[in-house]
Amino acid sequence: MPVNRLLVILALLGGAARAGEPVSDAVALERLVRQDCGSCHGLTLKGGLGPDIRPQALRHYDTETLSEVVLDGIPGTAMPPWRPLLSESDAEWIADYLLNGEPE
């Protein structure tokens, strides 16, 4: 298949994956969780420098409390505040993703 046709198909697939997502940049947020959060919590989020943040490990949180942890960090620990980088709705998206998504 010619390369330019492949690129068109990839562009269409990218668009389809985004359609229907509640947050327009869900793809970017998911990448941030994997790469930035993953740099401490492990690529699969099962723990590293930071603890396991897969859904079963976060059952004691609701979305609101969890998004506050993301925004404000945990003072006195290596868990940084993300408020400079994320809006409240971004943090809620991430909290919801961590609680209900299937990061693996």
Ligand code: HEC
């Ligand atoms: C620089 C390393 C680092 C980065 C980057 C980081 N964390 Fe953390 N995180 C930690 C550490 C260390 C702790 C444990 C703090 C403690 O001792 O309570 C923690 C704790 C947490 C907790 C609390 C877990 C619990 O069981 O109470 C959550 C939730 C969390 N991080 C989510 C995130 C998310 C989401 C991101 C990305 C937006 C992120 N972290 C990025 C280091 C990091």
